[in-house]
Amino acid sequence: DDNHNNNNSNRDAGAELSVWVRRGTPAGESHPLAPFARFNKPPRLVQYSESEFREHLATLQPLPIGHNLPGTAPAHSDAAAAAAAAAAVDSSLPLADAPASVSVAASKSERAASGTKGSGPGRGADRKYVFAAWSKRETDVLFELLARFDLRFHVVHDRWPDDCVPRSVDELKDRYYAVAKRVLEARAKAKSSAPLSGALQKHAAAIAANPFDVEYELQRKEQLEKQYWRSKRELRNEEELVRRARRIDASLKRASKERSRIQKPLYISPEA
Secondary structure, X not given: OEEEEEOOOOOHHHOOEEEEEOOOOOOXXXXXXXXXXXXXXXXXXXXXXXXXXXXXXXXXXXXXXXXXXOOEEEOOOHHHHHHHHHHHHHOOOOHHHOOHHHHHHHHHHHHHHHOOOOOOOOOOOOOOEEEOOXXXXXXXXXXXXXXXXXXXXXXXXXXXXXXXXXXXXXXXXXXXXXXXXXXXXXXXXXXXXXXXXXXXXXXHHHHHHOOOOHHHHHXXXXXXXXXXXXXXXXXXXXXXXXXXXXHHHHXXXXXXXXXXXXXHHXXXXXXX
């Protein structure tokens, strides 16, 4: 067999790899897999412009949640957050680079203005914890990595720069989907951008129909972890409880049938 170069049109940076072909194959003949390169379509991401970030995303920060989940910190009081926000505005500090307290105040005021409520479990009025605030630079880095690694959040988490705030995979997902949802909503209201089509349209419809809830996702994983680490004794006890419940249910059904059988001969028709 011979070695021939396999030039894939979807391969970046002009990289060339060699493949094994049958001896005697002309050097200029393309590899049988080359025609399928056109099906290698990278996912299309929702991107934002500088003006869109200034107008719609500068104050967008993670919403406070009601549980002390991994990666959260106690949220400041509303009075302290409002004072910090006022100080940041007076000092011309961009809200995107302001401390977490400023972000909490902005997100709470925005939430109160929109009248939206959380949908995940435990989403009550008492919200005491919040994730670390996002800066514009971190958001830009996130979108660049997602575009580079085809929206693979675990790979992006592995390649997350050390000079950025450490983030979990769920935080990365929450930030991307929150930014994408806000951008799509702003464009829909403005009606200035061209209509979406193809894969990007399906991606946008999925984001609008199923918003990502980071609190629900973290609680789901926590419950799954507890179920996974249950002991065999706990599993046997649960199975025994299920068997008892089934026996009780079957006994009640038999008693109900027997009661109906006994009462049927005693029933007197009104026409009699």
